[in-house]
Amino acid sequence: MALIAGSLVFWAVAWWLNVRLAASRWAGTAAGRLAVPAIFGLTLLVLWEGLVRGLQVPSVILPPPSAIAARFAVSTDILWADFVQTFVKGALTGYAIGAVAAFAVALAADRWEVLRRGMLPVGSFMAALPIVGTAPILVMWFGFDWQSKAAVVVVMVFFPILVNTVEGLRAADAMQRDLMITYAASPVQTLLKLRLPAAMPFVFNGLKISTTLALIGAIVAEFFGSPTLGMGFRISTEVGRLALDMVWAEIVVAALAGSAFYGAVALIERRVTFWHPSQRGRG
Amino acid sequence: MADAALTASPGAGVAGRGRFAARAARAVWPVLMIVGVIVAIWYAACLPMNVKESLNQAERAGAVIVPEGGQARRDASPWVLMAQNPGHLGGVWSQDRPRLPAPHQVAVELYETTVGMALAGRAFSNRSLFTHAWVTLSATLLGFGIGTALGILLAVGIVHNRAMDMSVMPWAIASQTIPILALAPMIIVVLNSVGISGLLPKALISAYLSFFPVVVGMVKGLRAPEAAQLDLLRTYSATRAETLWKLRLPASMPYLFASLKVGVAASLVGAIVAELPTGAVAGLGARLLAGSYYGQTVQIWSALFAAALLAAALVGLIALAQRLVLGRMGMAR
Structure with missing residues (x-):
């Protein structure tokens, strides 16, 4: 009392x-x-x-925070192994591949107008779909290990980054493009010196949205089958054993990893787009 | 169309309509082209994906395959097999359990489990996708409703109470960087153990996922009125409640609809994922899981497309409501 x-x-x-x-x-x-x-x-x-x-x-319903902290402290080695398996191997690899692929396709879409007109509606449509649902298919194709998780992450992050990059490449206004023409800049020079930098706020918007998606994709894909480690595997098996303190400890790891990932991308954004109004006056 | 209506001469209307059609065609053709390319790639991808099973089947039927025997082909490259047996590749698009089902197989399965079953008078039998889609949709809608209502309430509180704003808002923003979906299995199992099962736990996860986008969007929206507008209401000596109803809420509508679109998509994902950990027997997520257990790839793909159609319909409905509401309010872009 x-x-x-x-x-x-x-x-x-x-x-x-x-x-x-x-x-x-x-x-x-x-x-x-x-x-x-x-x-x-x-x-x-x-x-x-x-x-x-x-x-x-009862602790099978909700363990107190102190019990979660204690569990966290004694099982750091398991948590670390799960973190490496799910975040570093699954999420980060997939994120990098997906971002590079989306960027390449966006550049192609920017080069050919027809491609852009077709790609943008299809991409926005796909970005709203429950893409995590592809997880069982990709697990079937790429096996239980981290490769299939990376594949799910690639599909999940691809469309938001694609749509934002294509939007961003149109962000430079007519006056600025005209200026580049008066400099007799080649299309490649205009792209590198004007339009890519101008696109960066949009690109980073997509990259930031995708950090959470990457982690969600990697964790949920493990619900469909995984080797005997990984954050999603641990969550689903420990829930089954009603060891909720361990589940909460994994969720703490996921929250920390998600925030740190987002923070890291936001930090890079501040370095790259220091000129943008939204970044000014932030020390 | 608007410029056609303004001009008086009867011919101008026709010309305007023609221009409208041309503009629509200009927008539609590239999309159709991209979709066509995707379908073509899909059909082509069936070749290397399904070639081994297809050749095994052809060999059992008596055809001569190079190299002989499934064992010899197991580790062979699919490209080599395709080059060596060009005459026996027809089966790749009609496997029972293909690694990659062809688009028409998915379409046929979708048709048979929806329209086909409805025509047979079994629209809501266990095998009908309508049943499963409804199970998922009801959880999605209930959760979306709860999440949206709570989100709007919290946003109103945040806008009117500075302490609440400073306390809650950083957490609401930070929580968007956290994979909340990871909580789903635990919420389901815990609620199950205290005797709550069925629709409500799934709806709670959906609510949780749609809650934060609505809070963040609505706080932005309720703060959208300009200082001059707020000052005007102050000169009318409007109360805070009046300011909320007559200025802040109407001004927040565009923001509300933008976050509703994000929220409803998140709700659907939440409901689908919530069906995974308990081994639910009904719902689109359960179809995905059952399909992956039993290798029923066509079933997985059709559940996936059903989920996609559902998501598109939900987002489309909200976009429609947005156009109607904002149009009536004179805010349409």
């Missing part, structure tokens, strides 16, 4: 603190913008821990 009351009090205090912080002059500063969501996240964890322990929720 004390645990429940304690966590509820913590909630109330944190709420009050956040309301005060948001209204204070700290709200505009970087510290304030970091502190408020951090307090909110901490409150959720405390509530979770207090309520689960206080109400004695």
